[in-house]
Amino acid sequence: DGGITQSPKYLFRKEGQNVTLSCEQNLNHDAMYWYRQDPGQGLRLIYYSQIVNDFQKGDIAEGYSVSREKKESFPLTVTSAQKNPTAFYLCASSHLRGEGYTFGSGTRLTVV
Amino acid sequence: NEVEQSPQNLTAQEGEFITINCSYSVGISALHWLQQHPGGGIVSLFMLSSGKKKHGRLIATINIQEKHSSLHITASHPRDSAVYICAVYGGATNKLIFGTGTLLAVQP
Numbered sequence: 001d002g003g004i005t006q007s008p009k010y011l012f013r014k015e016g017q018n019v020t021l022s023c024e025q026n027l028n029h030d031a032m033y034w035y036r037q038d039p040g041q042g043l044r045l046i047y048y049s050q051i052v053n054d055f056q057k058g059d060i061a062e063g064y065s066v067s068r069e070k071k072e073s074f075p076l077t078v079t080s081a082q083k084n085p086t087a088f089y090l091c092a093s094s095h096l097r098g099e100g101y102t103f104g105s106g107t108r109l110t111v112v
Numbered sequence: 113n114e115v116e117q118s119p120q121n122l123t124a125q126e127g128e129f130i131t132i133n134c135s136y137s138v139g140i141s142a143l144h145w146l147q148q149h150p151g152g153g154i155v156s157l158f159m160l161s162s163g164k165k166k167h168g169r170l171i172a173t174i175n176i177q178e179k180h181s182s183l184h185i186t187a188s189h190p191r192d193s194a195v196y197i198c199a200v201y202g203g204a205t206n207k208l209i210f211g212t213g214t215l216l217a218v219q220p
Contacts, residue, residue, distance in 0.1 A: 042212045088152055097141065098201035102156065106154075
């Protein structure tokens with residue numbers, strides 16, 4: 001079955017360390033997205049990509065980096081420059097123009 | 113906020129008819145209703161660009177002129193307890209804009 005896979009589900013890191021969250025999709029979607037969710041707030045867009053080897057900053061890109069070397073994969077690196085990295089991170093993908101929007105199950109990152 | 117949902121919290125008794133509202137202030141090409149369970153994963157319930165859609169006990173409507181959408185749940189059940197999120201897809205921005213969600217608790 002087609003879907004979008006995020007791993008790991010839970011991740012703990014020490015302050016000052018970079019950490020990479022994985023997102024893979026086999027839906028043949030062109031667009032992929034990373035969102036951050038904090039308690040009591042709506043999802044906020046970190047980065048998105050509509051084509052391989054190209055990506056755009058979202059609303060809260062500072063302290064994050066991404067790559068899109070393959071259509072299926074869109075990993076997110078939370079760098080030590082991100083001041084409040086503890087959050088729930090969701091990856092999503094869609095066809096262009098937003099059709100077939102599909103979300104992953106999320107990664108809960110805790111930085112101690 | 114570009115997308116407003118109401119109510120923020122809703123408690124219902126099993127069997128009740130439930131309505132969650134979404135208003136938006138931007139031009140859109142589509143509106144999504146999403147469901148998020150306590151584990152965190154999000155499921156897309158509907159994508160609407162006009163009119164009404166029905167799936168099982170769920171009904172979603174949209175009024176483009178009034179920039180308003182509603183999600184209805186008929187014969188609610190405790191398993192419907194979740195956060196329901198409205199999100200609009202703006203053709204100009206080419207990305208989803210999310211509401212803050214409505215936390216629904218259905219009591220047996």
